[in-house]
Amino acid sequence: MNDTPGWASPGSTPSDGREPADSGGARSPEQPHQGGAQQPEPPSKWSKEQPPPGQWSAPAPHGPGQTPPPPPPGPGWGGHHPGGPGGHGGQGGGHGGWGAPGGWGTPWGGPPPAAKPGVIPLRPLGVGEILDGAVSTMRTYWRTVLGISLTVAVVTEIAVILLQGFVLDGTADTEALNDPNATLDELTQAMGTAMLGSAVVLLISLLGTIVATALLTSVTSRAVLGKPVTTAEAWREARPRLLKLLGLTLLLPLIAGAIVFVGVLPGLIVALIGEAEAGAGLAVLGGLAAFIVAIWLMIRFSLASPALMLEKQGVLKAMSRSVKLVRGSWWRVLGIQLLAAIIANIVASIIVIPFTFIAAALSGDGISGFLNNTTGDYGWTFLVVSGIGSVIGSMLTFPITAGVTVLLYVDQRIRREALDLELGRAAGLQGYGTHTPGATPGG
Template sequence: MNDSPGWATPGSSPSDGEGSHGTQPPAGNPTGPGDSKWSAEQPPPGQWSSPTPGQTPPNPQQPPAAPQPGAGWGSYGGGYPPPNGGGQGGWGYPAQAVKPGVIPLRPLGMGEILDGAVTTMRKHWRAVLPITLVVAVVVQLATLLLQKYAFSDVVLDQSSSAPLDDQIDALGSLAALTAVDGFVQLIASIVATAMLTMVFSRAVLGHGSSIGAAWREARPQLARLFGLTLLLGIGSALLFTVLVLPGALAGQGALAVLGGLVALGLILWLWIRFALASPALMLEKTTIRKALTRSSKLVKDSWWRIFGITLLTSLITGIVAALIVLPLTLVGGLVFGGGLEGMAEGSGATSWGYLIMAAIGGVIALTITMPIQAGVTVLLYIDQRIRREALDLELARAAGIENYGTTTPPTGG
C-alpha cells in the first residue's frame, strides 16, 4: 500500500474465507495462518454484549489474545470494541483509537461518520467547497436557462378538447427537456463525487488535498464511474417497467400498483446493496463489475445499518436544503413573481428575478449538502472495510504511524 488516496485492490474479503489481503503485516505483528491482518491488541471476536454479573472486565494491562483464523467475521466490528463509548468505563480497552485524520481508525458509529464528513468540509474547505460550488453553479445555471427559454415554451393543455397529437408533442418536449437537465446534473454530480472521494480518502489519513490533485486521481476512473451510475439507473428503470407494464397493458390498475410497489422495494434493496460501489470503484481502481461485487460483499449482513445511516443523511441534507431554498424561493416569488397571486397562477415562475433567487438558493444548498452525502458514503465504505478486513492497519501505515498493531497505539487528536 502506498500513500496515495487510492488503496490497492484487496483480495477476497475475510468473510469469503480468506484472512489476508495480499499485503505484509507491520513489523513485529504476530500473525498466524489466515489472520495476518489482525492486530495483537484486538480482543477476541465475538458478539458485543454487556458483561455477565460477577465477571471481572479484562485487565487493561494485559492485551487480549489475537483472534483465531476464520472466527468471528460476522460479529460486531470484527472483534473491535463498540465505537460509541467502547473501551471506557472499566471495559479494559483503550479509551481512544489512533486518529491521524478526521476519523479514528476503528469501527465508527453513526455520529462519527456524520462528524467525519462535516469535519472534512471544515478542515479541507479549500478543496471541498470550490469543487461543489463549481458543480452547483453549472447545475443551477443549466436549470435556470432551461426553465427560462425551454420549459416556458412547452404548453401542456390538459383540457378534454385539446388535440391528442398536441398533448403527445408537449409531453415529448417536456420529457426531452427534463432528460437534458437530468443529464447535466448527472455529469456534474459524477465529477464532484469522484473528486470528493479522493479528498475524503486523503482526509482520513490526515493528508491535505488540492483540486488539481483530486482531479488527477479521479480522472482515470471517471468513465467507469459514469458507466456504473448509468448502469444502476437503467437497471432501476427496466426493473420498474418490467413489473408495472404487465398490469398497465392488461388494464388492471391494482396489479400495476402492486407491481410498482414491489419494484420500488427491490430498487431500494439494490440501491443500498450497491451503495458502496462508487467508493470501491474509485479507491480500489477496479472495474464496474468488481465494484458492484465488492459493495455487495461489504454491505452483506449490514444492510439495515447502512440503510439507516443513508436515510438519516438524506433527511438531514434534505432539511438543510429546504431551509436554504424555500425562503429564497419565497422571497423571489413575492418580489419578482407577482406576489402570492402570481405564484398561485404560476405566471411568475419564469421571471428572471424569481429564477435567479431560486438558483442562488440551489447553489448554496448543493454546495453544503453534496460533500456531506459524498463524505458519508466514503466513510461508510472505509468503516465496513475496517470492520471486515482490518483496513485500519493499512490506513495506519499509509498515515505514517509506526508499529501500529504491535503495541497499544497512542491516542491522536
C-alpha cells in the same frame, strides 16, 4: 474474517520466541529468592485467573533460567494497535491483556482509544461518528471541499438557467396542461415537452453531481488519514475515473427502472387484453413488489461508487465489491444512507425555499402568482435568484452525501477486512498493526 474486529492484547512477545503462556508466572517455591531475606510466599488462595500484583503474563510456571517478559507500558500507551492477534482476523489469544480470562486488564480501565489520524477513529464507526466525520471533513478542509462544491454547483446551475431561459422558454407548448379543453394530442405534446425539459435539466444536474462526488471522494479518503489535498490534486486523481463513474451512475437507475417495468408488465398485458380493473390491480401489486426489489438492489450497490474510485475498479467489479461489503449489513447501510439523505434535503430546503419565495416576490405576479402558476415562466429574475439558492444548497449538501458514502465504505471495510491496519500504516502511525501476521485482506 469476522465482521466486527476485536481488540489486541497488550504486552510484547518474549525475545526467545515462546508464547506468553510458557513465560514467567509466580515464582516456584523451590527457586531461591534473589537479594537477601526470604520473602513470604503469596497467599495460597490466589486463583489462577488473578495473578499477584505486578505480574502481566499468564499464571503458568516457567522453567529454570527463563525470564518473565517485561511489563507493557502503563495507561495511555499507544504502541500496539487494537487489530493485532485476537483482533480483526480472529487470530490467537493475546498476551495476557484485556482479552485474557478473568479480566486482568481491569486496572487499566479498558482498551485505549483508537488512533485518530484524521476525521474518524480507526475502528468500527457508529452512525454519529460517520455523520460527524463528513461534517468534520467539510469543516477542516473547507477551502478545498467548499471550493469544489461551489465550482461544480455554479457551473451546473448556470447551464440549467441558460437552458431554461433560452431553450425551454416556450411556455405555449406546455399551456395545454392547464387548459381543460385541450385535446389529447395537445396534452400529449405538452407532456412530452415538459418531460424532455425535465430530463435535460436532470442530466445536467447528474453530471455535476458525478464530478462533485468523484472529487469529494478523493478529499474524504485523504481526510481519513489526516492528509490535506488540493483541488488540483483531487482532479488529477478523479479525472481518469469519471467516465466509469458516469457509466455506473447511469446503469444503476436503468437497472431499477427495468425491474419496475418487469413488475408492472403483466398488469399492462392483462389490461390491454380487456380486463382493465384486474390489470390495474395486478400492475399495482407487481409494481410495488418490483419497487421493493429495486430498493434492495440499490442499497446493495450503494457502495460501488467509492469502490470504483478508491480501488480503481471497473463498473461491474465495483458493484460486486459493494454487494460483498453490504452483505449482512443491509439494514444498517439503508438507515445511514436514508438518514444522510434526509439531513441533506432538510439543509437544502432550509436554504432553497426562502430563495424561491424571494424570487417569486421579485418577478411575475408575486408570491400569489407563483403559488397558482404551474407553467414555470417567471423570467430571468426568478431563474437567477432561485438559482443562487440552489447553488448554496448544493454547496452544502454535496459534501454531506459524498462524505457519508465514503466513510460508510471505509467503515464496512474496517469491519470486514481490517482496513484500519492499512490506514494506520498509510497515516504513518509507528507499529500500527505490525503484530498482525500476514497481509491485510482487501488492503
